[in-house]
């Protein structure tokens with residue numbers, strides 16, 4: 564294959580179509596050099612005195628700064644780019660979680676990392692060929708070259724059946740990319756760090772996600788407890804696990820922890836969110852249409868955050884419309900309520916108090 568380089572701003576659908584075909588993609592220019600420099604500094608600082616990981620899995624030359632989002636503000640910035648979550652949601656569904664984040668320092672070595680697929684974490688329990696469980700982003704903090712051990716990918720290997728192993732006949736592509744680029748691959752895609760035959764370490768910053776109904780590799784509630792998470796951007800709070808999955812997993816007293824802890828300002832949303840079924844003016848079925856119309860008439864651009872919540876709410880509402888079974892309806896109602904609350908607290912945090920007030924009047 565000839566590797567295509569997407570540019571920052573490439574539509575999610577285009578990048579996804581490419582990943583669907585090859586199992587991975589590269590987007591260049593996604594992070595600026597200042598952010599990369601900051602991350603490089605943090606990586607060097609936190610890796611002082613560390614030795615390469617010993618497990619055969621890592622190949623003998625990889626030093627890893629783990630829980631890296633908890634250690635580097637640059638990593639928080641990367642994580643807050645909506646492109647990451649928007650693209651990953653295409654594979655993992657809504658309310659996904661940060662699986663792991665790391666500084667990957669590839670030292671000069673003697674052999675490459677063995678080829679593997681990252682979803683070994685879950686594949687004993689989710690058969691290959693089923694839904695994807697992970698999406699991985701590796702940012703080039705230094706240039707990635709064939710000489711310094713750029714990550715190697717096996718094109719199309721995400722489609723391989725259980726038990727199919729790489730052979731010498733399989734094509735392997737070195738993902739060469741300049742600093743500020745990101746390589747993206749699926750949990751099912753075979754890959755591995757290359758061999759660094761230069762004298763200078765290769766630095767990569769990894770952010771991986773998993774489905775919100777799976778337990779992440781790293782325990783981010785503990786790495787970034789509520790007192791610290793409070794000051795992070797909402798999207799980051801969400802993927803750290805402070806948002807419940809579909810309003811039902813990871814709850815405290817039936818609520819998302821971020822609601823209960825009051826991460827966004829007050830959340831006077833229940834009245835709006837539960838204004839279901841028989842209400843006169845706005846009900847959950849129409850909430851997204853109402854909000855979209857409101858922003859159109861106000862000439863306000865709809866924030867990414869709000870757009871995301873709206874998209875989820877409309878997905879849930881579409882399934883509500885199609886579901887006749889009472890138990891399923893009850894469940895979907897819980898989910899719609901949670902998504903409605905998320906939407907409204909995000910509107911509120913963005914300062915659209917007038918929209919919320921209107922909504923509340925309409926639903927009173």
Ligand SMILES: O=C(O)CCC(=O)C(=O)O
Nearest residue numbers: 667713714755756757767
């Ligand atoms: O550092 C790299 O290029 C890839 C590392 C990797 O795939 C892993 O450790 O799972």
Ligand SMILES: [Fe+2]
Nearest residue numbers: 680681754755
């Ligand atoms: Fe990997």
